[in-house]
Amino acid sequence: MTAPAKPGSSGRAGVAGGGGLLRVAIVGAATLKGKELKEVLEAGSFPAVDVKLLDDDEALGQLESVGDEATFIQSVLPEHLEHVDLAFFASEPAFTRKHWNTARKTGAAIVDLSYVLEDEPGVAVRSPWIEQELGDGAPAPEARTVVAAHPAATVLALLLLRAQKAGRLERAVATIFEPASEHGRRGMDELHQQTVSLLSFQPLPREIFDAQVAFNLVARYGEKAAPTLESAEQRILAHFRRLAGERVPVPSVVLLQAPIFHGHVFSLYVETEGKVSWGELARVLEGEHIRVLRAPEDPPSNVSAAGQDQVLLMLRQDLARQNAFWLWAAADNLRISALTAVDCAAALARSQGKVA
Numbered sequence: 540m541t542a543p544a545k546p547g548s549s550g551r552a553g554v555a556g557g558g559g560l561l562r563v564a565i566v567g568a569a570t571l572k573g574k575e576l577k578e579v580l581e582a583g584s585f586p587a588v589d590v591k592l593l594d595d596d597e598a599l600g601q602l603e604s605v606g607d608e609a610t611f612i613q614s615v616l617p618e619h620l621e622h623v624d625l626a627f628f629a630s631e632p633a634f635t636r637k638h639w640n641t642a643r644k645t646g647a648a649i650v651d652l653s654y655v656l657e658d659e660p661g662v663a664v665r666s667p668w669i670e671q672e673l674g675d676g677a678p679a680p681e682a683r684t685v686v687a688a689h690p691a692a693t694v695l696a697l698l699l700l701r702a703q704k705a706g707r708l709e710r711a712v713a714t715i716f717e718p719a720s721e722h723g724r725r726g727m728d729e730l731h732q733q734t735v736s737l738l739s740f741q742p743l744p745r746e747i748f749d750a751q752v753a754f755n756l757v758a759r760y761g762e763k764a765a766p767t768l769e770s771a772e773q774r775i776l777a778h779f780r781r782l783a784g785e786r787v788p789v790p791s792v793v794l795l796q797a798p799i800f801h802g803h804v805f806s807l808y809v810e811t812e813g814k815v816s817w818g819e820l821a822r823v824l825e826g827e828h829i830r831v832l833r834a835p836e837d838p839p840s841n842v843s844a845a846g847q848d849q850v851l852l853m854l855r856q857d858l859a860r861q862n863a864f865w866l867w868a869a870a871d872n873l874r875i876s877a878l879t880a881v882d883c884a885a886a887l888a889r890s891q892g893k894v895a
Contacts, residue, residue: 560588561888564623564647566638567630568612569598571720571727571873572652576629577605579877585885593619595634615641623647625884628655631723639684648887649684650880654774657686664781666693667882668828672700673786685883690875691715691803692778694850697828698807698866699787704823706811706862711790716756716797716804717771718841720873722747727800734798748796757796768794801873802841807866814862817854824852824866839869847871848878 563580567573573594580587590605592612601612613619615638620626626642628635628651635655642649649656656662666688699711719730725747732744733753743751749761760767772794780789790807797804825831832839832853839851850870857863 560586561624562589562591562622563587563884564591564593564620564626564642566593566615566626566628566642567634567653568592568603569594569601570629570631571723572629572876573627575873575877576627576652576880577603579874579881581605583881585881586888591619591623594630617641617645620645620647625650625887627880627884628653629880643684648884650883650887651684651686652876652880654686654689656684657774657777659684662686664688664778665883665886666696666778666782666879667886668693668879669696669700669782670886671827672697683887685887687876687880687883688782689775689778690870690872690879691775691805692782693875693879694803694805694868694870695775695790695792695807696779696783696787697850698805698824698852698868699790699809700783701824701826701829702809702811702820702864702866703787705820706813706815708788709810709812709862710808711788711810712808713790713792714806715775715792715794716799716806716841717768717794718797718799718801718803718872719752720801721771730798730800750796752796753798755798758793760796768796797841799841801871802844803870803872804839804841805866805868805870807868808857808863809866810857810860810863812862815864817856817864820864821854824854838867841869844869844871846874848874850875 565573565576592603592610593615594612598612603610603612620642624647626647626649628639630653632653632655635653639649657664661682662684663682664686695713719726729744729747730752736743737753749764750757772792776792821831828849830849830851832851838853844851850868852866852868854864854866857865
């Protein structure tokens with residue numbers, strides 16, 4: 540692991556002692572979100588001088604790397620969070636509930652990717668992509684604990700805020716195809732095991748979905764599944780409202796579980812009050828974080844979006860209405876979550892004067 544900065548005289552002033560560099564902990568480092576978060580931290584310019592990898596007993600002792608240095612995943616103990624400036628919680632919800640107060644008591648700022656803290660008093664749901672899109676219309680919250688917005692809410696808010704620049708939106712309807720990775724590694728494993736079981740005529744494992752999701756599209760899980768698709772829909776809409784407010788119509792949303800491992804795919808219908816040209820809509824949609832694809836390029840897919848920092852988008856005019864369009868978009872859900880979390884952390888550090 541990289542050598543930690545020497546702590547300052549105040550105990551938590553080690554950031555200043557590191558020349559504006561931060562001590563970071565990733566709680567849930569062995570999860571899909573945790574691994575993606577580590578990659579984003581390593582690939583970007585986030586000012587971290589030390590990154591601690593923490594997780595539950597099952598992952599304890601796993602060998603990982605931070606930068607060019609080898610390190611081990613450690614348990615979540617108060618001494619491992621001491622002097623930490625920023626703690627990312629990429630863990631399973633129950634694990635976040637168990638340990639987030641430990642991080643808070645040490646004085647660390649918290650970025651939650653598990654959504655457990657979304658309803659806690661004084662906690663903000665943030666997406667810096669949307670805050671940047673809104674400019675002065677989105678004052679940064681002062682909360683020291685923030686929830687990184689759901690990636691689907693971020694994508695929908697960004698698309699609709701951009702689309703409205705071409706013409707006032709009358710309505711929006713979105714079908715979102717959910718990947719197994721939104722349920723973490725267990726969801727990925729169950730989809731894989733169901734696929735293998737079906738091909739070998741064996742009983743299907745149903746611990747996560749309580750339904751057949753392999754080679755299938757479902758609008759509802761089985762009765763024993765938790766969380767439900769309906770709860771995910773509700774979270775996406777709640778986060779959308781907290782991000783976009785009254786600036787654009789809240790879309791009607793249906794969430795379908797797709798037989799895919801990774802990446803959200805969106806079919807979004809938008810209708811404007813007046814006539815808008817394809818070229819004008821494409822022009823306002825394209826820009827930072829969104830790449831508009833044009834023929835003969837292949838349409839966006841969860842495969843082509845994997846590992847991308849951008850939302851891939853293709854649009855076409857509705858066949859029945861001149862003022863309506865269909866937007867087909869794909870985004871790497873884990874990547875967008877990690878990018879949002881790191882941007883939230885950078886904003887927290889700036890607001891506290893930790894970095895320039």
